Amino acid sequence: MFKKILKSTDYYILCTYLVLVAFGLIMVYSASWPLAYRNDLPADYFYVKQIKNALVSVVFLTLFALFPYKFYQKNKFLMPMMIVSVSLLIMVFFVGHTANNAQSWFRIGGVSIQPAEFVKISMIIYLSAIYAKKQPYIDDFNRGVLPPIFFLAFICFLILIQPDFGTAFIIFLTSCCIIICSGMRLRTILKLIGLGLLLIGIFAVILTILPEDIRSKIITDNRLGRLMSFTNPFEYADTVGHQLVNSYYAIGSGGLFGQGLGQGVQKLGYLPEAHTDFIISVIAEELGIFGVLLAVGGIFFMIFRMIIVGMRTKSSFGSLLCYGTASLLGIQAFINLGGATGLIPLTGVTLPFISYGGSSLMVLSILVGIVMNVSMLNNYQRKFGPGAETEQIPKKKKRIRAKKPRLSS
Numbered sequence: 001m002f003k004k005i006l007k008s009t010d011y012y013i014l015c016t017y018l019v020l021v022a023f024g025l026i027m028v029y030s031a032s033w034p035l036a037y038r039n040d041l042p043a044d045y046f047y048v049k050q051i052k053n054a055l056v057s058v059v060f061l062t063l064f065a066l067f068p069y070k071f072y073q074k075n076k077f078l079m080p081m082m083i084v085s086v087s088l089l090i091m092v093f094f095v096g097h098t099a100n101n102a103q104s105w106f107r108i109g110g111v112s113i114q115p116a117e118f119v120k121i122s123m124i125i126y127l128s129a130i131y132a133k134k135q136p137y138i139d140d141f142n143r144g145v146l147p148p149i150f151f152l153a154f155i156c157f158l159i160l161i162q163p164d165f166g167t168a169f170i171i172f173l174t175s176c177c178i179i180i181c182s183g184m185r186l187r188t189i190l191k192l193i194g195l196g197l198l199l200i201g202i203f204a205v206i207l208t209i210l211p212e213d214i215r216s217k218i219i220t221d222n223r224l225g226r227l228m229s230f231t232n233p234f235e236y237a238d239t240v241g242h243q244l245v246n247s248y249y250a251i252g253s254g255g256l257f258g259q260g261l262g263q264g265v266q267k268l269g270y271l272p273e274a275h276t277d278f279i280i281s282v283i284a285e286e287l288g289i290f291g292v293l294l295a296v297g298g299i300f301f302m303i304f305r306m307i308i309v310g311m312r313t314k315s316s317f318g319s320l321l322c323y324g325t326a327s328l329l330g331i332q333a334f335i336n337l338g339g340a341t342g343l344i345p346l347t348g349v350t351l352p353f354i355s356y357g358g359s360s361l362m363v364l365s366i367l368v369g370i371v372m373n374v375s376m377l378n379n380y381q382r383k384f385g386p387g388a389e390t391e392q393i394p395k396k397k398k399r400i401r402a403k404k405p406r407l408s409s
Contacts, residue, residue, distance in 0.1 A: 064369030128320035177327035258288030
């Protein structure tokens with residue numbers, strides 16, 4: 001049985017994952033030691049913490065890769081999962097820890113856990129399971145489409161008012177990708193787009209009538225400054241634009257081969273959040289275009305492989321899980337890279353598998369493990385299923401013996 005599991009493992013996804021995590025550990029150490037030094041911490045403080053995060057994440061990936069993914073589709077799992085998700089998002093307003101003007105974390109001892117990160121998993125599983133079950137009436141707008149949409153809007157609203165615009169935006173876009181891949185007709189999708197525009201209008205109205213103290217927590221001066229600096233960061237280089245300007249300096253000075261691992265300058269107090277949001281800038285400065293290609297190419301190869309697995313999967317639920325995870329990786333990578341390069345406003349989103357952060361790495365590892373289980377089941381059935389066995393082991397031809405004629409008396 002163990003040999004069959006090894007033969008069924010998707011080594012394309014597994015090896016890419018391990019390379020990205022190992023590369024991330026190297027870059028976290030290189031990008032974080034100046035920050036540790038300024039805070040009178042050991043030089044390897046963030047590196048050691050990220051190693052622990054990586055070890056736990058690999059354990060999670062292994063467990064979820066071996067656990068049958070079809071169990072997640074059962075109501076006895078789905079309902080408790082969503083109840084817990086909503087409860088955690090509500091609890092964070094009462095006992096949550098505030099950082100960067102957002103009350104989004106639980107502080108347990110010295111460990112910070114962001115529940116909104118784990119809601120990414122529950123929403124991908126929930127929407128994949130619900131729309132897989134609704135395939136016979138997927139275009140019935142009132143019965144097949146709307147109920148999950150209203151629940152998605154409620155989840156995004158809870159995350160928005162923390163406020164955490166980046167995570168809410170990622171969950172919303174990922175959910176949209178799952179809905180588009182669910183098999184709905186174009187007419188149904190156009191109705192959803194109209195409903196989405198209506199919800200945005202309602203949210204804008206609610207935002208205007210909220211009390212000033214609540215509205216100021218959602219639309220902070222920092223967020224307004226990011227929008228202003230996005231158009232012309234050099235005009236605000238001394239204030240809200242200094243992050244993007246120093247990111248440009250780091251990327252521009254890297255060239256083809258970079259300044260050398262550990263030799264970057266911008267991380268020495270010029271570039272904030274060098275080990276999290278702007279780690280791609282440190283990679284570009286120290287390793288050049290080849291380091292960037294390793295990071296970005298690895299992520300998008302994994303996305304491509306997940307799409308292939310989804311296309312080969314006969315189960316609607318398994319396919320949507322693969323498409324949802326691939327969408328999450330692609331959207332999160334685009335937002336991080338777009339923010340660091342000035343293509344879109346900064347939102348404070350980590351680069352998958354590479355940036356420092358335990359919650360993000362664990363969540364992505366769990367989802368990668370689920371996709372690996374989908375792929376393993378496909379490979380197992382193809383290689384060791386009844387059909388494969390009959391093809392591999394041809395049946396022996398039976399010899400037809402001639403019957404002896406009976407002697408008539």
